[in-house]
Amino acid sequence: MPDKEVEIVISLRNLTKKFGNFTAVSNFSLDVTRGEIIGLLGPNGAGKTTNMKMISRLLFPTEGEVWIRENGDLQRLTAQNKDVLLDQIGFLIENPTFYDQMTPKQILSYFAKLKGYPKKKIPERIEEVLSWVKLSEWIDKKIGTFSKGMKQKLGIVSAMVHDPDILILDEPQTGLDPKARREIRSLFMDLKQQGKTIFLSSHLLYEVSEISDRIAIINNGQLIAFDTIHNLESITQDSILKIQLLSIPKDIEKTRAQLESIIKPLTGNKNGSGTVLYKPNSKIFEVHFDGNLEKQHNILRELTKNEIDVVNFSVPRTNSLEDLYISLVSGVTKLTPETQEGGI
Ligand SMILES: Nc1ncnc2c1ncn2[C@@H]1O[C@H](COP(=O)(O)OP(=O)(O)O)[C@@H](O)[C@H]1O
Numbered sequence: 001m002p003d004k005e006v007e008i009v010i011s012l013r014n015l016t017k018k019f020g021n022f023t024a025v026s027n028f029s030l031d032v033t034r035g036e037i038i039g040l041l042g043p044n045g046a047g048k049t050t051n052m053k054m055i056s057r058l059l060f061p062t063e064g065e066v067w068i069r070e071n072g073d074l075q076r077l078t079a080q081n082k083d084v085l086l087d088q089i090g091f092l093i094e095n096p097t098f099y100d101q102m103t104p105k106q107i108l109s110y111f112a113k114l115k116g117y118p119k120k121k122i123p124e125r126i127e128e129v130l131s132w133v134k135l136s137e138w139i140d141k142k143i144g145t146f147s148k149g150m151k152q153k154l155g156i157v158s159a160m161v162h163d164p165d166i167l168i169l170d171e172p173q174t175g176l177d178p179k180a181r182r183e184i185r186s187l188f189m190d191l192k193q194q195g196k197t198i199f200l201s202s203h204l205l206y207e208v209s210e211i212s213d214r215i216a217i218i219n220n221g222q223l224i225a226f227d228t229i230h231n232l233e234s235i236t237q238d239s240i241l242k243i244q245l246l247s248i249p250k251d252i253e254k255t256r257a258q259l260e261s262i263i264k265p266l267t268g269n270k271n272g273s274g275t276v277l278y279k280p281n282s283k284i285f286e287v288h289f290d291g292n293l294e295k296q297h298n299i300l301r302e303l304t305k306n307e308i309d310v311v312n313f314s315v316p317r318t319n320s321l322e323d324l325y326i327s328l329v330s331g332v333t334k335l336t337p338e339t340q341e342g343g344i
């Protein structure tokens with residue numbers, strides 16, 4: 001995206017939240033741009049809710065600032081301007097609790113009025129948002145009779161009943177069955193099509209990876225990755241080149257060293273890529289590298305040039321974004337500015 005089209009709508013700047021000596025969110029900086037879906041992904045306890053509570057001002061940051069666009073300018077969120085800045089955002093933070101005796105119509109009209117939605121249009125708007133989550137028939141039913149999933153769907157639409165441009169949704173898919181999750185994912189895609197900006201959290205990768213333009217991974221309160229899925233995938237050393245030779249060499253170590261001397265200069269030198277291993281069970285040689293097509297082509301060309309009798313040459317994509325996520329949150333992999341260079 002060229003810079004001129006990028007409009008930052010929320011800017012989190014060095015947000016830190018301490019509870020006593022414990023730091024729940026640490027120096028967290030991230031910009032949300034208009035029209036994108038950002039998935040905030042992290043294990044339970046990572047700091048997702050705390051982060052979102054600081055945006056909604058349910059919690060005050062210990063340090064750092066939240067900036068929100070209003071009337072064409074980014075403004076720092078303060079006690080004075082919080083109502084104006086926050087009314088244009090729809091929030092769903094933690095599990096919503098509703099009074100059992102109330103109905104969706106009552107709840108939604110309460111939120112719509114609270115956020116200043118034009119009074120006359122409220123009944124129509126309520127019907128519209130309930131239809132999005134297939135709760136139209138339940139408009140006048142008491143919430144006490146609702147399943148957990150239905151309450152969650154009501155929570156999601158109560159965040160958007162006043163038609164905000166920006167949605168901040170904390171684990172919106174919690175408690176939903178797979179069918180409802182799919183419906184909600186498609187609702188989010190529809191909202192994005194309408195130009196809405198969505199910042200949502202989840203502890204489950206698949207819930208954010210299908211819909212998010214960018215994924216922010218938080219662990220122990222720190223932002224450890226923030227990029228498009230494509231870039232996150234491509235920074236993993238995620239390909240294994242498998243080379244099968246016509247016959248099993250007599251001196252395996254000699255052949256292995258020969259292959260390595262050909263291949264290593266072609267793969268770049270990051271994280272041991274280009275090291276050749278022999279797998280006795282499958283009787284093939286394996287090389288870890290980044291899966292770059294041009295490198296693959298060069299390797300095959302050089303092997304042929306050197307008259308290596310290759311009969312099979314394949315690059316399965318073994319690791320996935322999930323593996324990257326797990327290795328990031330377990331601390332096995334750390335992204336450096338160098339590995340993130342392809343990022344936005
Ligand atoms: N009010 C609080 N007092 C003390 N510790 C808290 C409080 N709220 C959250 N925490 C701690 O902060 C960490 C982050 O919590 P949270 O933001 O809820 O994580 P997530 O939403 O990613 O599961 C957790 O270790 C949690 O126990």
Ligand SMILES: [Mg+2]
Pocket residue numbers: 048049050170171
């Ligand atoms: Mg949480």
